[in-house]
Amino acid sequence: xxxxxxxxMLPMRFRVVERFDEQPGVASLALVPVEDAMPLYRPGxxxxxYAFGIGEAAISISGDxxxxxxxxxTIREVGxxxxxxxxxxxxxxxGLRGPFGAHxxxxxxxxxxxxxxxxGLGLAPLRPAILQTxxxxxxxxxxxxxxxxxxxxxxxxxxxxxxxxxQPGMDVLRIVDHANAxxxxxVGVVTTLLGAALGPHDPESVSAFVCGPEIMMRxxxxxxxxxxxxxxxxxLSMERNMKCAIGRCGRCQWGPDFVCRDGPVLPxxxxxxxxxxxxx
Numbered sequence: 001x002x003x004x005x006x007x008x009m010l011p012m013r014f015r016v017v018e019r020f021d022e023q024p025g026v027a028s029l030a031l032v033p034v035e036d037a038m039p040l041y042r043p044g045x046x047x048x049x050y051a052f053g054i055g056e057a058a059i060s061i062s063g064d065x066x067x068x069x070x071x072x073x074t075i076r077e078v079g080x081x082x083x084x085x086x087x088x089x090x091x092x093x094x095g096l097r098g099p100f101g102a103h104x105x106x107x108x109x110x111x112x113x114x115x116x117x118x119x120g121l122g123l124a125p126l127r128p129a130i131l132q133t134x135x136x137x138x139x140x141x142x143x144x145x146x147x148x149x150x151x152x153x154x155x156x157x158x159x160x161x162x163x164x165x166x167q168p169g170m171d172v173l174r175i176v177d178h179a180n181a182x183x184x185x186x187v188g189v190v191t192t193l194l195g196a197a198l199g200p201h202d203p204e205s206v207s208a209f210v211c212g213p214e215i216m217m218r219x220x221x222x223x224x225x226x227x228x229x230x231x232x233x234x235x236l237s238m239e240r241n242m243k244c245a246i247g248r249c250g251r252c253q254w255g256p257d258f259v260c261r262d263g264p265v266l267p268x269x270x271x272x273x274x275x276x277x278x279x280x
Contacts, residue, residue: 008246011050011095012036016088027086028074042103043128044265048245050095051084058242060125065132074124100245102265104129109207115197116145117220119190119212123156125237126211137169144171146197148190151176152183173197190216191223203228211237218275221268231269238263
């Protein structure tokens with residue numbers, strides 16, 4: 001006898017067990033299911049989180065995929081739904097549907113140099129992939145993270161990123177658009193660090209995973225491809241207004257793809273022409 005699959009449109013009840021203020025207007029919530037089993041996920045996937053009585057939003061999973069006791073989401077307050085979600089305190093409830101979408105194809109990159117490029121809150125969807133690859137460092141030739149933010153105070157997971165930078169086999173390069181008096185690092189845009197990130201590596205042997213504002217991803221992917229990184233070895237996490245999360249409503253259609261179903265992780269060689277059209 002086969003058990004019926006859960007209704008993908010029916011939210012499961014989850015309880016917030018911990019809340020971390022990452023920076024003003026950004027919080028991470030650790031969630032556990034109330035009645036159902038903890039759903040398994042792969043780095044790069046997302047859930048639809050429902051603030052009861054207000055609405056639902058697509059939020060990337062930002063926790064450690066090896067920690068099966070809870071699920072973590074990092075949320076920035078940008079509207080009524082995300083504001084309500086980000087302000088739920090331990091003991092509070094929310095609805096969750098998922099996980100949905102394509103994931104970062106880490107398993108197919110054995111022996112290659114992995115380059116993670118994050119802009120702003122784009123580090124949140126990359127964090128599960130980084131944590132997984134740090135556990136499996138011997139699979140890969142090297143690991144590099146390029147991390148950008150508007151200013152030092154907007155750097156996400158600062159203490160954790162400091163810890164990554166101290167790990168053997170992991171290089172971390174950070175840059176900000178605007179420095180403050182205490183910042184001694186680089187100032188500029190993420191793309192100015194790509195040459196240093198590629199370093200001595202043969203670009204043909206590099207696999208890149210990129211997440212951040214769309215304009216940043218457009219120029220990052222373009223510059224990586226110009227440098228010689230294969231277009232089919234560059235992946236982007238796209239963001240569109242998702243409603244159903246299963247490709248039925250058409251709200252997130254982007255050319256021939258539905259971002260909720262076919263993405264959010266998509267290879268650059270599949271989307272490069274569309275990505276160059278700013279209005280699309």
